[in-house]
Amino acid sequence: MKVVKFGGSSLASGVQFNKVANIILSDSERKIVVVSAPGKRYSDDIKTTDLLITLAQAIIEDGDGKKALEAVLQRFADIVSDLTLDNTLLTNIDQELGKLMSQYKNDAPRLMDALMASGENQNAKLMAAYLSKRGKEATYVSPEEAGLLVTDDPGNARILPEAYEKLRKLKQKSGILVIPGFFGVSKQGHIVTFPRGGSDITGSIVAAGAEAEVYENFTDVDSVYSVNPQLVNSPKEMKEITYREMRELAYSGFSVFHDEALQPVVTKKIPVCVKNTNHPEAEGTRIVAERSQNGCPVVGIASDKGFLSINITKYLMNKEVGFGRHLLEILEDECISFEHTPSGIDNISIILRDHQLRNGKEERILERIRTELKVEDVQVERDLAMVMVVGEGMCRTVGIASKATEALAEAGVNIKMINQGSSEVSMMFGVDAKHADLAVQSLYYKYFTPVNHI
Amino acid sequence: MKVVKFGGSSLASGVQFNKVANIILSDSERKIVVVSAPGKRYSDDIKTTDLLITLAQAIIEDGDGKKALEAVLQRFADIVSDLTLDNTLLTNIDQELGKLMSQYKNDAPRLMDALMASGENQNAKLMAAYLSKRGKEATYVSPEEAGLLVTDDPGNARILPEAYEKLRKLKQKSGILVIPGFFGVSKQGHIVTFPRGGSDITGSIVAAGAEAEVYENFTDVDSVYSVNPQLVNSPKEMKEITYREMRELAYSGFSVFHDEALQPVVTKKIPVCVKNTNHPEAEGTRIVAERSQNGCPVVGIASDKGFLSINITKYLMNKEVGFGRHLLEILEDECISFEHTPSGIDNISIILRDHQLRNGKEERILERIRTELKVEDVQVERDLAMVMVVGEGMCRTVGIASKATEALAEAGVNIKMINQGSSEVSMMFGVDAKHADLAVQSLYYKYFTPVNHI
Structure with a gap:
């Protein structure tokens, strides 16, 4: 049925x-x-x-x-x-x-x-x-x-x-x-x-x-594509992807499914088939719990704009038990949800969707960070985009990160942030919003186009 | 004087x-x-x-x-x-x-x-x-x-x-x-x-x-070297580095200076000169507030072992205001300081020094994460090393990440985590501890040895 x-x-x-x-x-x-x-x-x-x-x-x-x-x-x-x-x-x-x-x-x-x-x-x-x-x-x-x-x-x-x-x-x-x-x-x-x-x-x-x-x-549409079809000519169709892959892509700009729409079928492991009313003979894209893996593990490239980063510096921050908790508490008090928190030894950044810092929240948050956490420096960096490379098993594949960073370097895109390590299905790059499309195109051609060596 | x-x-x-x-x-x-x-x-x-x-x-x-x-x-x-x-x-x-x-x-x-x-x-x-x-x-x-x-x-x-x-x-x-x-x-x-x-x-x-x-x-020693001299033959001497570079290197395995030793001179911007008692004619290494930059911005490669990662998965975690704060609060209650928290959409990892999870702390922490945060999965991954590439301005230089990931891919090292984005002076890679030395060697040769194209 x-x-x-x-x-x-x-x-x-x-x-x-x-x-x-x-x-x-x-x-x-x-x-x-x-x-x-x-x-x-x-x-x-x-x-x-x-x-x-x-x-x-x-x-x-x-x-x-x-x-x-x-x-x-x-x-x-x-x-x-x-x-x-x-x-x-x-x-x-x-x-x-x-x-x-x-x-x-x-x-x-x-x-x-x-x-x-x-x-x-x-x-x-x-x-x-x-x-x-x-x-x-x-x-x-x-x-x-x-x-x-x-x-x-x-x-x-x-x-x-x-x-x-x-x-x-x-x-x-x-x-x-x-x-x-x-x-x-x-x-x-x-x-x-x-x-x-x-x-x-x-x-x-x-x-x-x-x-x-x-x-x-x-x-x-006949299929979910590996990349936004407005950015690339005849992008590769995805025949079969996993729920996790779809979720990462949906999160970062793929408009096929709303974030939470898949949850009920994911729980019951019911396969989803995306098909075209105007062309029902086309095979469509199957979204499943597990897929067979062959070839390049990367299935899709996505990007999303509208992020900002709160960059905080404090000497010996990493030894201060409670610093991170206190910082996140300040955000919680203002009902801010954050996306990522890359950190160095003496610095941490909080990446969040920029529409959240309205109505005086930005001033209140920065003031509390300055006074309560006694930081040396706090700055807000705007107009960031997150570019996501998605694929099951890619994080166990040697050389995947190398291809991605090479593609961005070749396109002259400066990488402001790399987040890899928690998700097994994605690798995320923070870039200037104005470079987002170029980054996506460059990554797409790197993973999906066979290169002709002359 | x-x-x-x-x-x-x-x-x-x-x-x-x-x-x-x-x-x-x-x-x-x-x-x-x-x-x-x-x-x-x-x-x-x-x-x-x-x-x-x-x-x-x-x-x-x-x-x-x-x-x-x-x-x-x-x-x-x-x-x-x-x-x-x-x-x-x-x-x-x-x-x-x-x-x-x-x-x-x-x-x-x-x-x-x-x-x-x-x-x-x-x-x-x-x-x-x-x-x-x-x-x-x-x-x-x-x-x-x-x-x-x-x-x-x-x-x-x-x-x-x-x-x-x-x-x-x-x-x-x-x-x-x-x-x-x-x-x-x-x-x-x-x-x-x-x-x-x-x-x-x-x-x-x-x-x-x-x-x-x-x-x-x-x-x-005549100088601070760009890499641990036990790993590389005749490593490059560092003539001039900044306080921040020294601090990042000291943190991740360079034993020249203790973590906190430089703080007083850093505050007053007094240059530090590391020299050799047995060879005082050698120029030594100057550690300064700002240095002139020319050529490759990378000055040193370091690594440190003894890390573990607590990997946590929960659907729609990123939309749950207060999740991160609650998680860090559990760590704080056990007086654990953490190093990094890379995150995906539905997952977060906490990287910390493994000696901290002794005396029942691990069991207590995992149990609290399971019950209080109602996560779908929590796992501990051990024997991790952090490998650090350090240099002022490197994060503004297109292609630096590409060289690093290329070096690791060529050495067959699987990158478990990449942390870049908060520190302007370093890029950090999480790898299996058994690959740490190989990773350092491979990165060193990539940045410091001129390649002969035939």
Whole structure:
């Protein structure tokens, strides 16, 4: 049994619905379908979720969302019309949105959550109707019926452990089940959305709960690539990578999966297959617990910008028991999470995402470091990027670091930081943000292009 | 004005005293002389300080130190005889040791400190007498007279800030001043020794206090070498290095200076010159605040063994505010100081000196990490060595890391950890202890041997 999730661009129009239905109907193992809201049909189109956010904001700000509501309804109307579905579906959508708007009109966070979730929710109903029209038994299953019980934290739902018990029974239902992604239901009965990337989270939870053999994630690319395709021509497709590799790549700029989206399937060791709705014959990328290793252990290169470093110097720091703890305590008091802490003998740096040092936090932190830790020097260095080389087993391979540093040297990129040693699957380089793309390109060509010696 | 310090091997015999006197008398700027106790005359000789420790232990254990005392007196007698000095000097040494033995007989730590310090103390008197005999005005100045006021912590003296006021007046005294190294006097009037390497500390404090233009440190090598001479044939001599470079090298295995010995001269930016008593014409190595940079920025390669790594894995660790602080708190509770903490996204390693995890500390720490931090995995990896490449400005030089990793790859050394980014003067590689020497050799040849392209 497969759980199949389709992203927004796969469900943006009648034409896309038709492709999706073909995919579902072509494999009888595809029993549970998780859908996103209708996405963009062309590059400057607006996603339904964004139309719904505009609607919610209009209501929250001046009480009138008529124009925004029309735009939302038009998106669904286009799909209903393209697929010649029953017009009562549209009337129902209008009524349900109206109900939510009046129910939550005095509760802005709930209104936002309920309206945002409607994109997925109504799209699931359309998909169930369309599959039925194509002659297949198919039922819309609401997150409540499915058992997607979550915490009551608007915009930041977490699945509750008891949800899994109910999800396990899903596969006993007959026919194809269509479940909307992106949200669950709290014990208090409210619609609560997952953090962004939420339909992937739903798919992953449902696949884990229903104990699927595979979790298929359909999007609009043939494969996950070894490097950002905007930086390199025809980058290598990744056929098979491990969860750990995907996680490191996702962390550092690969937008395929949200950080936490994979956790449920990782725990159950359910393979994930990333495929293309517009080209379902392509093999796609399999994400698995363990992969066979042959050839170069490096599978991907990624980068992420927006880091800064707090550089601290104090003579004999390394002999001062409690120095590091006290330093991290100062950060904790300001709710700062840090990424790395490279250290010398008399110095330590704290690398963190720079958006965290706002609203006077920077001044307060530096002042406390100066006075409480009696350091000789503390400086903030901005505009750093982290470049990551990822691959299982690479840290046991002699010469991997050498290739990476050679590539960066050849590109004239100054390495400000190297972090290797804790993760077995990655090696990280801190560089100036302005050098990040060049660094990624140079590393990619070093690992993935056979060099011709003349 | 120069402060000149002579090490134990430079003062081991009459012949050595003669060389030292020649050095002092050849330069009228050499006004303040700091001396060690008589060291080894041949490879299996015993240092006077070790004879004195044996004497102290004999008294502490069974009350009779006659044989040990004779051995100590014989060392001084040999020097007095070689130099045909006045025999009353010897009688005085005998009397003073007797006085200390009776004064501190019921106070083991004080007895140990007072007797250990006698090697330097009596040697200073002999040197003053010998310089006088050579026709130069020379006076023994006790640490008390000099103003070397220290904390009253036997074996672990720290200089008190008020000492510097008095030391500043030293240069007003006429003639050459000979001060014993290794100890000071507490406000309570006790002799208190510095930690090991203590004569270097005295020299450095006196040079800083008396505001010397140079602090000359005479030992038995022509120079500080770029690498351990036991690992490489005719290693490159370092002509000029910075304090920071010296500190990084000293930390990781260079035995020239004790960790903390340089601090006083560093603060006052007084240049240090390391020279050879047996070959004073050699230029030696100058240790300065800033050096001119030309050619390869790398000045030295060092390594140190005896490290272990605690490797910890927990999913989404990097988003958990307070995780790092809690981890370091557990170490602090056991009084563990750590060296480095390389981290991935979901993992962190703590590198520390392995002697710290004794007496059940390892079990307690691992148990607390498991239960309090709810980690997925925690492992201890032993027998690690840290290999350090040192040089001012190297971290701003593109390609330095590349050369290092290339050297290690060519030698087949697997890099377990790379730490670069906080210190501007060093790059550190964690390797298996059994590969440490090979790593150092390979790095040395890569940076210091010109390659012939055929």
